[in-house]
Amino acid sequence: AQRVTQPEKLLSVFKGAPVELKCNYSYSGSPELFWYVQYSRQRLQLLLRHISRESIKGFTADLNKGETSFHLKKPFAQEEDSAMYYCALLYGSGNTGKLIFGQGTTLQVKP
C-alpha cells in the first residue's frame, strides 16, 4: 500500500541556517510527489512538485527513487518560512488526482 512518512513533527532552526525537511514514500507505481505548505492563518497551498523541477521561494526537492525520498531543502532559512509542511504522493489507478499526505512537519525559524 502507498505511504508517505515525514519523520519529524517539528524542525527548529535559526535564521540563515540550512533546512532539510525529510519525506520518504512507499509506492509500487511511478511516483509523483508534491510539497504543500500551510502558513499561519492561511490555506494549505502547493509549494512545488517534483515533475516541474522548479525552485519556489528558494526551496528545492529532488526525487530519489533509490532511497524513495523527496526531501525539501533550502540553503538559508528565513523567518517567513515558518509553517507546516506536508509531503504528498499522487496515487491510485485511473485519473482521480488523489493525494496521500504525510503527517506534516512544523518548521520553526528562530531569529
Next chain:
Amino acid sequence: NAGVTQTPKFRVLKTGQSMTLLCAQDMNHEYMYWYRQDPGMGLRLIHYSVGEGTTAKGEVPDGYNVSRLKKQNFLLGLESAAPSQTSVYFCASSSGLAGGQGEQFFGPGTRLTVL
C-alpha cells in the same frame, strides 16, 4: 474569484446530532475532495468526486456521506456525530487535467467539535 469556500467555519455538535458541511468552488473544477486533519496524522481523504453526480470513498469514509449534485458544490454529511469525528475538515478541488494532477486548491477549513 473566491476559490474554495467552506460553510460553516466552526461548529459544536452533541453526540448523535447530524450536520452537513458545504464546500463550493468557482474555478469550474471537475474534481473535489473532503479531508480531515488530525494532530500527528496529516490529512486523510474521506470521500472524493471526479465529476458532477459521482462520488467515491477515500481512506476514512465510515460515518460520512457525500453528494455532488452540482459541479460547484460538494457536501459532506455526518448522520450521527461521534466524538471521534472531532477534527478540522478541509475541502479541496482540482481541475483533473493532465499536467494538473496533484495540484489541489484548498478551502479554509471547518473546525468541528463533537461533545
